[in-house]
Amino acid sequence: MKNQMKYLLLVPGIILLAVFLVMPLLSIFLPTIFTEAGVTLDSYIQFFQDPLNVRIFIRTLRVALITTIICVFLAVPAAYYMSRCKQSVKGILMTISIFPLLTNSVIRSFAWITILGRNGIINQILTSIGIVEEPIQMLYTEFAIVIGSVYLFLPLMLTTLAGVMDNIENDMMEAAESLGANRLVAFLKVILPLSLPGIIVGSTLVFTGTLSAYTTPQLLGGNSNTVMATFIYEKSMSLGDWEGTSVIAVIMIITTVIAMKVLNTIANRLDKRGGDNA
């Protein structure tokens, strides 16, 4: 009785996941490999033979990679500074980082339309100082997608890192300095390695998040800067090409899983190394 009871509690969740997650995913995946000619990867080979598709795929990876690097670059010093602040200041900074996370991504992308647009704030400033004569095209470019994505995911990196940096003792820095390292060296050689696991967790979230983000590339990228997430929508809802869409969907899942695995492996290696030293 007791044995059945504990499994019974899990059954509703398992059934709902099977019906609404596994079954739909399988039913888009299976037709892409089981064709009249038997089991084949032809549809995937075809996908990567079209230079347009490859361009979109590479663009998606490039945007995700650049976004992740910028987020790390911006967030590491800020999160470190945050972790050394007084409790009250830290609370305020934490609140400012959480607020965007809870704000709709449509609003957060919309902000950048106003800033980067043809008559947007940056172009107004540039033309009024006379740096450029004509407004420059920033909106509907890959650059706009990267800025929008950094804006979207920076808070996630900040809150992830803030938690990790909190656990680094203040003494570490002092010890390094008293042994003659200057602050920058101490930061690079002591704080950075200690926060590396956090940086990798944050990078995983940002990289996979950017890979699958739809709103920002849709609103800021325009028609000529398709990424995988907007490609899926275009191929299915505008073109009605179900099979083509399924291929993109499967490639997206596989890319996400590979990215996670790679970053996870790196994190585990680092953990082990840290363990050996300790």
Place this chain on the structure above:
Amino acid sequence: MRKNRFLGVWTVLVFAFLLLPLVIVTITAFGEANVVQFPIQGFTFKWFGKALSSNSFMSACFYSLRLALVATLLALLVGIPGAYALARYSIKGKQLIKSFFLSPTIVPGTVLGFALFQVIVVQLQIPYDIGLLFGHFLIVLPYVIRIVGSSLEQFDFSIEEAAWTLGCGKIKTFFTIVLPNITSGISSAFLLAFINSFNNVPVSMFLIGPGTTTLPATLMGYLESGYDPTVPAFSVLMMLATIGIMFVVEKTLGIAALSK
């Protein structure tokens, strides 16, 4: 000391980068002109009136609220017993089942939306809104499993056993002993699940139909077709609601509850 100042300036710039765009959106909501511009000309509240009396915004808003509420409650109903079983009992393949419950997080939103659309709507001819509801259920279930699960892991199950020995039935013990001890976990799971369902775009884009469109999808539609300051005005109202929620959370659970 100089390096410290550099860090300080860096941090100020990073936080300015986070806040300024939202400040700009807020300011543009008060301009008198029919287009969204910055700096604004004049000062008016009329766009807020227009936003609140706009049928498409308001009905989408209520639909999104209802959807988020039902999806979240469903996820709690399914997720709490699941998380309890996983934390309480030794179960074969426990890690596997837990990963299965968390697996919707690794499926990109547009993929999930498309798969549900394709199977539920196209093949099975089930109405859009059912697909939408379960799509949102899948998005929020991992929050419940993760957050309620970590509350339960900190719960001392010997208290539960004490209640059993004293003759309290298992179900009654669960409701009177276990549940009250994990309310803060359930509350933050509820809030995060609700907010994430309410804000979702990629899953919804595939599963909205006439009369069953969500607020973010409506906002997207406006942004893609041409819009006036009603859009920033409605954005300001949504941000005010978020600030309200954060304020209440800070007073009760502590703001860290929202960064799990």
